[in-house]
Amino acid sequence: MNANERKVAWLASLSHGVNHGYMTLLPAVLVVLAGDQSLGFFALGAIINVGYCLFGVGSIPAGIMADRLGAKKMLVLGLWGMAISAILVGLSPGSWSFGFAYALLGLTASIYHPSGLSLIAHHIAKKGKALSLHGILGNLGLSLAPLFAGTMVMLFDTWRAAYIAFGILGLIFAFVVQITVIDGENEWSRADLMGILSWRPFRPLSNASGAVTIGAEASTAAEPAVTPPVSKIPVALLVLYGGSILFGFVYRGSLTFFPALFQQEINFVSTADQPVMVAGMLTSAILTLGIFGQWLGGYLSDRARHPELVHIGIYLIVIPAAYYISRYTNTSLIVASIVFTLVFYGWQPIQNSLIASYTAKRSYGKGYGWNFFFIMGMGSIATLVGGYIVDSKGVDAVYTLLAALSILGLMVSILAYTLRYRSDVARNV
Numbered sequence: 001m002n003a004n005e006r007k008v009a010w011l012a013s014l015s016h017g018v019n020h021g022y023m024t025l026l027p028a029v030l031v032v033l034a035g036d037q038s039l040g041f042f043a044l045g046a047i048i049n050v051g052y053c054l055f056g057v058g059s060i061p062a063g064i065m066a067d068r069l070g071a072k073k074m075l076v077l078g079l080w081g082m083a084i085s086a087i088l089v090g091l092s093p094g095s096w097s098f099g100f101a102y103a104l105l106g107l108t109a110s111i112y113h114p115s116g117l118s119l120i121a122h123h124i125a126k127k128g129k130a131l132s133l134h135g136i137l138g139n140l141g142l143s144l145a146p147l148f149a150g151t152m153v154m155l156f157d158t159w160r161a162a163y164i165a166f167g168i169l170g171l172i173f174a175f176v177v178q179i180t181v182i183d184g185e186n187e188w189s190r191a192d193l194m195g196i197l198s199w200r201p202f203r204p205l206s207n208a209s210g211a212v213t214i215g216a217e218a219s220t221a222a223e224p225a226v227t228p229p230v231s232k233i234p235v236a237l238l239v240l241y242g243g244s245i246l247f248g249f250v251y252r253g254s255l256t257f258f259p260a261l262f263q264q265e266i267n268f269v270s271t272a273d274q275p276v277m278v279a280g281m282l283t284s285a286i287l288t289l290g291i292f293g294q295w296l297g298g299y300l301s302d303r304a305r306h307p308e309l310v311h312i313g314i315y316l317i318v319i320p321a322a323y324y325i326s327r328y329t330n331t332s333l334i335v336a337s338i339v340f341t342l343v344f345y346g347w348q349p350i351q352n353s354l355i356a357s358y359t360a361k362r363s364y365g366k367g368y369g370w371n372f373f374f375i376m377g378m379g380s381i382a383t384l385v386g387g388y389i390v391d392s393k394g395v396d397a398v399y400t401l402l403a404a405l406s407i408l409g410l411m412v413s414i415l416a417y418t419l420r421y422r423s424d425v426a427r428n429v
Contacts, residue, residue, distance in 0.1 A: 001124065004183045008123045009130040011180060012116040015075060016134050017141030018173055019112040021148070022082050022105060023055060025166060027259050028146035028280035029159035036159060041260075045387025047099040049380055051106030052252065056377020058110030063118070063369020071119040071365065072185035074111050076178045081108025083170030090163035110376070114369035121356050121364040123184065131349040132298020136291045139345055143287030146259060150280025236419040237358040237367075239412060240351065241374050243311070246409040247347055248379020250402045253386050254322070254344075258283045258337070261395045265329045286337050290345035297346035301353035308417035310350055315410035317343045319403055326399035354416075 001009065026033075026048065034044050066074045085105035092098040116134070124130045149162035178187075259279040262269045272278040300310050321340035328336050351371070359367030386398045 001126075001129070005124045005130070007180070008119055008182060009133055011177060011182070012075075012119050013130075013134045013137040014173075015079060015112060015116055015177065016138035018079070018170060019082065019109055019116075019141070020138050021141035021145040021166065022086055022109055022170070023052075024142050024145035024255065025086075025149045025162050027256050028149035028276065028283065029153060029162055030256070030260060031263065032153060032159045032276055041387040041390040042384075043387075045383045047095065048102060049384040050099060051102035052380030052383055053377055054103055054106035055110050056248070056373045056375065056380055058107045059114050059369040059372040059376070060366075061369075062111040063114030063365040063367070063372075066115045066118045066365030066369070067363060070186055071115045071122065072182055073187070074115040075119065076174065076187075078108055078111030078115060079170065079174035079177055081111065083167045083174055084108075086163045086167030086170060090160040090167065110372070113372040113376075114365045117352060117368040118365040119182075119185075121368075122361070123182070127353060127356060128298050128301045128303075128349075130298075131301060131352050132295050134352075135294030135298060135345065135349040139287065139290040139294050142255070143284045143290065145284075146280040146287070147284035150274075150277040150284075153280075154274050154277045234358050236416060237355070239416045239419060240354055240358065241371060243409060243412040243416065244351065244371050244374035245378040246405055246412060247351070248375035248377075249382045249405055250318075250322070250344070250379075250409065251375065251382075252379045253382035253398055253402050254325075254340070255287075256383055257386055257390065257395050257398050258286070260390065261325075261333075261399070264395055265333055267330055282334070286334070286341050289338055290341045293342055293344060293346035294349055297349035298353075300346075301350045304350075306417060306420060307350045307354055308413060308420055311347060311413035312410065312417060314343055314347050315406055315413055319406045319410065322399050322403035322406055326396045326403065 030041075030044070034041060062074060062078070082105060085101060085108050088101040089098065089105055092101045120127060120130050120134060145166075148166065149159070152161040152165055153159055155161065259276075259282075262279045262282050263275050264270065266282070269275055269278045269282060297310070301307050304310055318340060321336050321343070324336040325333060325340060352368070355367050355371050356364065385401070389395075389397050389401065
């Protein structure tokens with residue numbers, strides 16, 4: 001990597017960690033939050049599901065805007081939005097205001113993935129190592145956020161402190177990212193803002209340097225209109241998106257209910273003086289191990305001839321691990337959770353690499369936007385379904401369902417490999 005590529009890789013990856021940190025504060029404070037709001041897990045899950053759904057749905061327009069306005073501009077917008085929204089979540093006085101603020105957090109958080117991944121795809125030639133770093137720091141944010149949240153609850157005796165403190169730190173990080181210069185990326189300008197206010201943010205014009213201008217600047221162009229060619233979506237890409245839906249459900253379901261499961265099924269957690277803190281620490285420790293999976297996934301995405309085969313191998317291990325999580329307690333539960341985490345998180349860097357290989361360069365933002373919608377938007381119903389299952393059958397039953405859905409994920413991965421294999425055979429005939 002050259003200096004600009006390293007800057008892009010670290011900027012996007014650190015932002016990835018912050019992004020997942022915002023959305024992973026919740027599991028650690030879920031039990032305390034339910035008590036504070038006097039809500040059952042199903043009712044709370046329904047409210048939270050709106051935020052998680054917007055986390056995915058918002059990535060579609062965010063991806064389009066990243067292609068039109070520029071990836072770094074949208075990245076900065078998302079970072080400021082997340083920080084302000086997190087503080088509003090912490091200050092919300094009741095369940096309705098909490099739901100609104102959390103929805104706003106999900107919407108602003110949705111901007112990151114199509115923007116950050118588009119930034120990497122556009123500026124870094126060999127993407128595997130960058131995507132590995134991206135996944136590692138994302139997983140680090142994912143794993144440290146529950147520990148941070150549990151610590152804030154212990155120090156201030158309220159779940160609100162977790163969101164307010166993280167939001168304040170987020171404001172500082174957003175400012176640092178905004179003043180960092182990346183070659184080939186423009187900063188927000190008065191023309192950009194005027195274009196958006198005049199409802200003309202989707203009329204882009206690329207200048208000689210490849211920069212995107214909008215609004216009044218775009219209107220000065222004297223070039224004739226060119227009808228873009230009709231593009232067909234590869235069947236293999238649609239299959240990959242199907243895999244994203246299943247991955248998203250398993251991802252969100254496993255992540256959301258780990259702390260509650262540990263508080264219920266592990267003796268030293270349930271009998272601790274600060275069970276929320278201990279459950280958050282244990283969750284953080286286990287999720288940190290997902291860094292290995294992220295690194296290995298990025299490594300293999302650059303070297304495996306058929307990365308789809310790695311997806312198949314991942315599910316062959318994840319299926320029994322998820323099943324045993326639903327059956328075990330104490331030490332055995334911890335071991336099964338470790339195995340699950342070590343392997344499961346290797347799926348995503350490989351998927352990101354595959355999405356890039358099936359997507360036109362001019363549409364990276366859109367391609368990643370749709371992918372993230374399927375992972376987080378469609379996968380968000382795991383909180384609603386999981387909340388119902390927790391109230392009716394217990395939190396361990398959630399992981400039985402996740403094991404069954406992982407079987408479907410395995411079948412989709414086999415289909416994706418079959419399509420790639422047939423394509424390679426036809427190309428060589």
